[in-house]
Amino acid sequence: MSAEKTAALWDDGTSSRRLADALSEVEISASDFRGETTLIVPVDALLDVMAFLRDDPECSYDFLTDVTAVHWPADAEPFEVVYHLYSFERNTRLRVKTRLGPEPKLPSVVELWPGANWLERECYDMFGVTFEGHPDLRRILMPDDFEGWPLRKEFPLKC
Amino acid sequence: MSEPVYRLPPDEDSERITINMGPSHPATHGVLRLVLELDGEVVRSCKPDLGYLHRGFEKIAENKTWQQFMTWTDRMDYLAPISNNTAYALAVEKLLGIEVPRRCKDLRVILCEMARISAHLLWLGTHALDLGAMTVFFYTFQQREYLYDLFEKLTGARLTTSTIRIGGMARDASAEWLGEVGQWNKQIVKIYDECEGLLTRNRIWVDRTRDIGVMSAEDAIAMSLSGPVLRASGVEWDLRRAQPYLSYPDYDFEIPVGTVGDTYDRYLVRIEEMRQSSRIIEQALASIPDGPINADAPKVVLPPKEKVLTSMEDLIHHFIILTEGIHPPEGEVYHAIEAPKGELGFYIVSDGAPSAYRCRIRAGAFVNLQSVERMALGHMVADVVAIIGSLDPVMGEVDR
Numbered sequence: 362m363s364a365e366k367t368a369a370l371w372d373d374g375t376s377s378r379r380l381a382d383a384l385s386e387v388e389i390s391a392s393d394f395r396g397e398t399t400l401i402v403p404v405d406a407l408l409d410v411m412a413f414l415r416d417d418p419e420c421s422y423d424f425l426t427d428v429t430a431v432h433w434p435a436d437a438e439p440f441e442v443v444y445h446l447y448s449f450e451r452n453t454r455l456r457v458k459t460r461l462g463p464e465p466k467l468p469s470v471v472e473l474w475p476g477a478n479w480l481e482r483e484c485y486d487m488f489g490v491t492f493e494g495h496p497d498l499r500r501i502l503m504p505d506d507f508e509g510w511p512l513r514k515e516f517p518l519k520c
Numbered sequence: 521m522s523e524p525v526y527r528l529p530p531d532e533d534s535e536r537i538t539i540n541m542g543p544s545h546p547a548t549h550g551v552l553r554l555v556l557e558l559d560g561e562v563v564r565s566c567k568p569d570l571g572y573l574h575r576g577f578e579k580i581a582e583n584k585t586w587q588q589f590m591t592w593t594d595r596m597d598y599l600a601p602i603s604n605n606t607a608y609a610l611a612v613e614k615l616l617g618i619e620v621p622r623r624c625k626d627l628r629v630i631l632c633e634m635a636r637i638s639a640h641l642l643w644l645g646t647h648a649l650d651l652g653a654m655t656v657f658f659y660t661f662q663q664r665e666y667l668y669d670l671f672e673k674l675t676g677a678r679l680t681t682s683t684i685r686i687g688g689m690a691r692d693a694s695a696e697w698l699g700e701v702g703q704w705n706k707q708i709v710k711i712y713d714e715c716e717g718l719l720t721r722n723r724i725w726v727d728r729t730r731d732i733g734v735m736s737a738e739d740a741i742a743m744s745l746s747g748p749v750l751r752a753s754g755v756e757w758d759l760r761r762a763q764p765y766l767s768y769p770d771y772d773f774e775i776p777v778g779t780v781g782d783t784y785d786r787y788l789v790r791i792e793e794m795r796q797s798s799r800i801i802e803q804a805l806a807s808i809p810d811g812p813i814n815a816d817a818p819k820v821v822l823p824p825k826e827k828v829l830t831s832m833e834d835l836i837h838h839f840i841i842l843t844e845g846i847h848p849p850e851g852e853v854y855h856a857i858e859a860p861k862g863e864l865g866f867y868i869v870s871d872g873a874p875s876a877y878r879c880r881i882r883a884g885a886f887v888n889l890q891s892v893e894r895m896a897l898g899h900m901v902a903d904v905v906a907i908i909g910s911l912d913p914v915m916g917e918v919d920r
Binding site for chain 2: 370394395397399423424425426427429431432443445449452454456474475476477478479480483487500501502503504511512516518
């Protein structure tokens with residue numbers, strides 16, 4: 362699909378504009394690659410931003426597609442938690458990212474989107490990212506007594 | 521979210537028992553394990569336990585080249601391997617910024633819809649079998665046999681087809697093969713009617729499925745459900761229409777939706793989806809053009825074998841692609857398709873290396889399955905079988 366076509370399916374900057382108006386004290390940076398819009402949000406403002414994105418009528422991101430993380434071991438803030446949102450009304454997607462330190466901890470979004478439950482559990486299971494306020498944060502795919510976080514970069518392929 | 525409806529008033533004094541359903545239970549379609557807390561025969565809590573088929577695909581993706589990982593995607597939703605191949609290929613193609621030729625797009629559409637029919641046929645046969653309607657199983661499995669013969673003829677494999685490549689296809693389809701698909705597609709339409717004749721107005725079937733595992737549209741959206749499960753709740757949302765990919769915008773098809781969001785609606789939606797898939801195949805077969813099958817991207821797509829032996833440049837490309845692999849630009853993309861189980865998305869982070877830095881698989885079956893905790897509440901144990909069947913989980917995709 363051509364670049365112009367895909368661009369229409371992602372947020373056109375409305376969200377970052379609306380966020381800048383409503384939550385002006387929060388430092389949000391936006392980036393764009395292959396027509397996909399990414400917002401990078403500081404972790405202490407994450408819940409406010411997510412609630413705003415869901416409830417603001419011009420954003421209306423009512424569907425949480427995915428929660429995952431990326432591990433960048435060389436960085437000072439090695440964990441990046443990535444949310445993919447979708448708006449039924451506007452038919453656009455939006456990616457929201459936040460950076461976390463070596464002891465990754467951030468608030469859970471289960472209150473906003475109940476579907477985040479298993480997605481956050483998987484993220485915890487694979488990366489050891491703690492979602493505070495999650496109702497049932499335990500391993501989901503690995504056995505309960507498993508040690509280590511399989512998708513961290515230092516975890517070997519064979520063990 | 522609304523509170524689940526209990527069939528019996530809560531009784532704190534009643535004795536409760538906890539039982540295991542699965543991981544080896546014929547009605548859990550693989551290795552799903554449910555820990556059920558029962559009050560008599562009524563389910564008071566349902567805790568799924570996953571991971572019996574976890575193979576760590578996301579880790580494997582970081583250790584295989586971009587092309588090598590294609591074969592692993594087959595083993596996710598192994599009932600529709602071509603859908604998985606296509607989803608992955610489209611995500612990597614988006615990262616690379618290449619577009620495949622029209623013939624390849626149409627062929628992928630035909631194969632994806634055949635995969636959808638194949639997956640839905642298995643769902644229908646086993647779902648009906650779970651609820652005691654055995655005849656349907658024979659109809660659907662006969663049809664799947666024909667389908668697998670067609671897949672084998674094109675790809676050389678029945679189950680793990682791996683026929684899609686980044687930037688194209690492993691091989692082109694012959695006119696003869698396309699003709700056979702057309703013939704198969706004509707005869708299967710009456711099978712839908714036969715299966716419906718056995719079930720849709722069957723008193724036992726309706727009693728077993730109506731008002732079982734109801735999910736309202738608001739709850740379905742809140743629970744991040746997608747695919748037929750979401751549409752059965754009345755949300756008209758199909759990625760083939762909402763965020764079209766390949767050549768889907770050029771075909772006429774309808775998006776079936778339910779009204780109540782119960783097991784019966786999910787059944788009706790999937791049956792109608794198969795009819796619409798046949799419609800799409802028919803249109804695609806009629807309009808598929810001749811032409812190249814692979815994108816014009818020599819650094820990504822393997823050159824034809826005869827050129828490798830005669831042209832210096834193609835020999836170099838062949839050698840580099842096979843030894844080093846391809847080098848996409850740095851960046852991250854998300855691309856999702858409407859797979860038979862729901863939204864199947866790949867979130868790919870590339871650091872320019874020949875393998876993915878991170879390859880996240882957003883599996884529809886995994887996210888959909890968490891609604892079983894809610895749907896089962898207040899129903900009888902036997903209804904849990906109906907609910908699992910209607911969610912159509914494939915543990916290969918749930919556990920990855």
